[in-house]
Amino acid sequence: MKNYHLFFSRIVKKGTLLMLLLSIVSLSTSLAHQPFFKKKSKSIRALIVGGGSSHDFDKWYKTADVETLEKDGLAKVIYTNDPKSILATLPEVDVLILCNNQPIADEATRKAIFDFVEAGKGLILCHAALWYNWADWSAYNANLVSGGTRNHDRYGAFDVKIVNPKHPITKKTQAQFTLKDELYHFQIDPNGPGIEVLAIGNMAGSDKVYPLLFVVKHPKAKIVGFTLGHDAESHNYLPYQTLLRNTLKWVAKK
Numbered sequence: 001m002k003n004y005h006l007f008f009s010r011i012v013k014k015g016t017l018l019m020l021l022l023s024i025v026s027l028s029t030s031l032a033h034q035p036f037f038k039k040k041s042k043s044i045r046a047l048i049v050g051g052g053s054s055h056d057f058d059k060w061y062k063t064a065d066v067e068t069l070e071k072d073g074l075a076k077v078i079y080t081n082d083p084k085s086i087l088a089t090l091p092e093v094d095v096l097i098l099c100n101n102q103p104i105a106d107e108a109t110r111k112a113i114f115d116f117v118e119a120g121k122g123l124i125l126c127h128a129a130l131w132y133n134w135a136d137w138s139a140y141n142a143n144l145v146s147g148g149t150r151n152h153d154r155y156g157a158f159d160v161k162i163v164n165p166k167h168p169i170t171k172k173t174q175a176q177f178t179l180k181d182e183l184y185h186f187q188i189d190p191n192g193p194g195i196e197v198l199a200i201g202n203m204a205g206s207d208k209v210y211p212l213l214f215v216v217k218h219p220k221a222k223i224v225g226f227t228l229g230h231d232a233e234s235h236n237y238l239p240y241q242t243l244l245r246n247t248l249k250w251v252a253k254k
Helices: 002-014 016-032 057-073 083-092 107-118 138-145 238-252
Strands: 044-049 075-080 095-098 122-126 156-162 176-181 195-202 210-216 223-226
Touching: 044 057, 044 083, 044 238, 057 075, 057 238, 075 083, 083 107, 095 238, 107 122, 107 138, 122 138, 122 238, 176 238, 223 238
Parallel strands: 044 075, 044 095, 095 122, 122 223
Antiparallel strands: 156 176, 156 195, 195 210, 210 223
């Protein structure tokens, strides 16, 4: 016991204990500034709703697009073919991506989607979701899409041209390219909020052009319509992937 007190007194006399404490504090401060302790950027939480007819939703939206959006940690994506699951999942996400042409018949779910938008959350409407799918839900096309599609050209190659290269969605994309898809004949609803066109498409030899990528001028939320997306020719194509990722980043940013 006497030896213990003697040892402790020597430590205190030499200031070793104080130095030890200062070293611990210094080490802790240094470690706190190392990359391991830095807060990682938060991935965007997104819900993709697919399902319906005429498209392989699982292959192109559940698999290809989820992989595109989750690359490099950009997003954490939940995919569903079941509209009944939207209501429970919506409060947990930052962005809703609709690509379905199957009905969303539940009134509570329809209201939740509109409430989601009114709260300023991001909404992306892809391909089949830009159709006039539901005669009993006209508010969807009128207020969220600001129009819609009732027909398209036969599947084949057509030209895509970026008409607003300064928008964040179109940054670092090719100014013009050609791909195979369904050229949707999107028509603007004059009674809707209106759209800002970012890219157009037209068949070779035709003077008819249609909006392919556009922003819906909603007063509270960021909504983007993207008519491309029928199959691999779009989903596996780098310009499509770049535009999709840019779109997600833009609608998620408040």
